[in-house]
Amino acid sequence: MKLYGIKNCDTVKKARKWLDENGVDYEFHDFKKDGLDDELLSRWEQAIGWETLLNRRGTTWRKLPEKVRDTISAQSAHEVMLENPSIIKRPVVERDGKVSVGFNAEEWADTVGG
Numbered sequence: 001m002k003l004y005g006i007k008n009c010d011t012v013k014k015a016r017k018w019l020d021e022n023g024v025d026y027e028f029h030d031f032k033k034d035g036l037d038d039e040l041l042s043r044w045e046q047a048i049g050w051e052t053l054l055n056r057r058g059t060t061w062r063k064l065p066e067k068v069r070d071t072i073s074a075q076s077a078h079e080v081m082l083e084n085p086s087i088i089k090r091p092v093v094e095r096d097g098k099v100s101v102g103f104n105a106e107e108w109a110d111t112v113g114g
Helices: 010-021 038-048 059-063 066-070 074-083 105-111
Strands: 002-005 027-030 092-095 098-101
Touching: 002 010, 010 105, 038 074, 038 098
Parallel strands: 002 027
Antiparallel strands: 002 092, 092 098
């Protein structure tokens, strides 16, 4: 299991704490520090869609120019996410060939174990 996110993100902290407390082995990749490449982002987009990945509630989204927000498309979203990884919903999880976004302790208990 690989967990992608940003180390100081509250949701990522909760997810990592839950994994540690439940004895789930995982590898953490901080995409702000360790980077995010085109191939990885494309794989996530194919698995769950760019709309699911793009966090339209955060400050990074609100800081984008209005024209960018109003005309967002698959291609422009891809570029925005590569340039601003903090705009991606977190955490992104890859496990058993599947990709998911976000943390919900009850769902994780059913799917990840705990």
